[in-house]
Amino acid sequence: MDEPLIEAKGLKKHFLAEKKTFIDSIMKTQLPVVKAVDGVDLAIAEGEVVALVGESGSGKTTLGRLLLSLESPTGGDIYFQGNKLDNKKTLGDLRKNVQMVFQNPADSLDPRMPIRAIVTEALSGMGLSREEIEDRFRRALSLVGLDPGTFAERRARDLSGGQKQRIAVARAIIANPKFVVLDEPTSALDASVQGQVLNLLSDLQGKLKLTYLLITHNIGVARYISTRTAVMYAGKITELGPTKEILNHPKHPYTAALFQAVPDIRRKQLIPPVGEVPSLVDLPVGCRYNTRCPLVKEKCRVSEPPLIVSGKVEVACWLYE
Numbered sequence: 001m002d003e004p005l006i007e008a009k010g011l012k013k014h015f016l017a018e019k020k021t022f023i024d025s026i027m028k029t030q031l032p033v034v035k036a037v038d039g040v041d042l043a044i045a046e047g048e049v050v051a052l053v054g055e056s057g058s059g060k061t062t063l064g065r066l067l068l069s070l071e072s073p074t075g076g077d078i079y080f081q082g083n084k085l086d087n088k089k090t091l092g093d094l095r096k097n098v099q100m101v102f103q104n105p106a107d108s109l110d111p112r113m114p115i116r117a118i119v120t121e122a123l124s125g126m127g128l129s130r131e132e133i134e135d136r137f138r139r140a141l142s143l144v145g146l147d148p149g150t151f152a153e154r155r156a157r158d159l160s161g162g163q164k165q166r167i168a169v170a171r172a173i174i175a176n177p178k179f180v181v182l183d184e185p186t187s188a189l190d191a192s193v194q195g196q197v198l199n200l201l202s203d204l205q206g207k208l209k210l211t212y213l214l215i216t217h218n219i220g221v222a223r224y225i226s227t228r229t230a231v232m233y234a235g236k237i238t239e240l241g242p243t244k245e246i247l248n249h250p251k252h253p254y255t256a257a258l259f260q261a262v263p264d265i266r267r268k269q270l271i272p273p274v275g276e277v278p279s280l281v282d283l284p285v286g287c288r289y290n291t292r293c294p295l296v297k298e299k300c301r302v303s304e305p306p307l308i309v310s311g312k313v314e315v316a317c318w319l320y321e
Helices: 020-028 060-067 089-094 115-122 130-143 161-173 189-208 243-248 252-259
Strands: 004-016 033-045 049-053 074-080 096-101 179-183 210-218 228-233 237-243 308-310 311-314
Touching: 004 060, 004 096, 004 308, 033 060, 033 210, 033 237, 049 060, 060 210, 074 089, 074 189, 089 096, 089 252, 096 161, 115 161, 130 161, 130 189, 161 189, 161 228, 228 243, 237 243, 243 252, 252 311
Parallel strands: 049 210, 049 228, 096 179, 179 210
Antiparallel strands: 004 033, 004 074, 228 237, 237 311, 308 311
């Protein structure tokens, strides 16, 4: 892989499961901890599209927010363009070059603001003239397939779901970022619109040389625009490799289970993964998937597997040691 644009090493994010009270502080009570992200290594090269897939509650969105410095890590390190994010300068450099497209555009757009104000908000503090801001606004809307003259003074509340998501994408690209986190960008849209938005994101990635982290619970979405796929389960990455390889030959039992739940013309019945995602407060000993895995063996219940190289992929499973 080329030199990473952004990289996580041993990244962790732990939250207190409940609010700490004054009495807890005095008594030094050990409160339960949610291990949302618990030791993730992930490197993303410039111009790459990495899909991050897994069920709800696996830690995908938290990982995305950590990479954008919207959350502070509990442990581990993040590097952007080779520089460790450990001071104001490196954090400032990161924030100038990253953006996020949120899951539900209806929640992320102010319904009362004009579209021009929503999209150009990302340019505040950049010292641009009014003419430069207007030029960037018109270009951003044109790139997402909307007419600037028609939409400039409209309100988000008056737009369709697909139009709102296009506005959200325009807001993300107007500041010329290098890295964009797409958090379930199609899950709130009608099926007929989802393909249009995925095609738009793919076109923009090529035209603007963007680097994407595409977060999705649907492993089938990864096939459309990603070059690599990382499968996340209970705060850790369980499989990582080229998207085509993982789609055609899933190695981890969890990845295979996710595929059984994806609609396919060759299958008559969808089979969702059995069991429930374990509590991030009380994780299983050993492999985190061992309570649901049909191929579990004794070692899986006592020892947590690292990512093991198997062919073109890395997989956290003792079957491949």
